[in-house]
Amino acid sequence: MTGSIAALGAGLAVIGIGIGIGQIGGHAMDAIARNPEASNKISSNMIITAALVEGAGLFGIVVSLLK
């Protein structure tokens, strides 16, 4: 096999993002189920938090792309 080990780094970074966003999404669903009236506020906060988690993970991906 040929290829760069950087791909492994990108994959590991994505695992981290996946766990983080999964937690956020799951708990947001819980919260909406408990209080459907607040679903707008919850989902916009969910997106902000997901973006922050994703941003941290993307640092890893970018670094692994740069090699």
Added chain:
Amino acid sequence: MVEQVSLHRILKSISLKKLNRFFLLFLFASTVMQATNVEVDVHESDTAKESTLDKEKKAYDPTDDIMHHIADSHGWHLFDWKGHEIGIPLPVILYTDKGLVVFSSSAFHHDSEGKHIVEIKGQRFINFHNKIYYASEIPSGHGIYAQFNETTHVISNSKPWDISITKNVASLLLSAIIILWLFLSVARFYKRQQSHRSPKGVAAFMEPIIIFVRDEIAKENIGPHYKRFVPLLLTFFFFIWINNVMGLVPLFPGGANVTGNIAVTMVLAIIVMIVTNINGNKNYWSHIFWMPGVPVAVKPLLAVVEFIGIFTKPFSLMIRLFANITAGHIIVLSLISLIFIFETALVSPVSVLLTLFISVLEILVTALQAYIFTLLTALYIGAAMHEEHH
């Protein structure tokens, strides 16, 4: 049934290729062992090895093609027609030692390997990987008019200041025209109408989005003084959104990777940093340099952390937009490349369906990234203008 057949073919082609590889590796090893016996120039033997590798390893490597597609370029490539590249030449504008030099990128004859010299005002230029360099007197290897560092293989020719209208710049100008048309037609509608009728045409499309940015993003996160920042946030939102969408269009007016260019996102992030810090009040600066409510011993430590925070916030904005859009482009191109990697047309239905799926997802991402960038900008400005309440 059809899927089974194609899967079988794919597996077969892979195993065949592996066998081939072992055979070729053996061949390659034997040629290398022979080559070591012969005294040749170090660089020459390197290139010889590379060329034999190219010939023997037939597996298609999509990395170069993908990187070429997401990078900026002189000249806008449209399509290939009977082996010739058809594209729109763009002006190359250089600030050289002897003043300003302007010529069309068609002077390079679609060469981006540094093999074709353009001579103007007694200066010679080459286009090497879409960057303009001063050409060397004599070609090094491969007919490239450039000198390379022996160990790192980095080009060592000097560069003129390049302020050309590249593909990204042309795309930016096009987006600017689209945004101007959108907002001027909306403005014209509201100027003309006297009574409070419901909006029509472009205004009907834009009004809910503009109201959304004003109420849900600006008012919600900045606070009472939000009105000053609505134009800025609207500009960010529509600039990013429209450039993202244009990047998704594979045909001519689109296809440039503007928001996936780190220079563009860096400028946006710098604007955010300047606006945030100019509008920072006493409370904001005291929280950075002398955090209230913590022991004195911790204050200098927190000051360092908070000071770095001034730069990391816009930095994360820059990386987020750049990485999201670039990743989207890379995924689409990789899925298309699957056809060429497996070397069979039977993969194409899978490849096209996956590309369609990702493209639909990317349409969501275009709006989402514009939203997140604008929202976080509003949050940072809001935090900088937050009044202390006891």
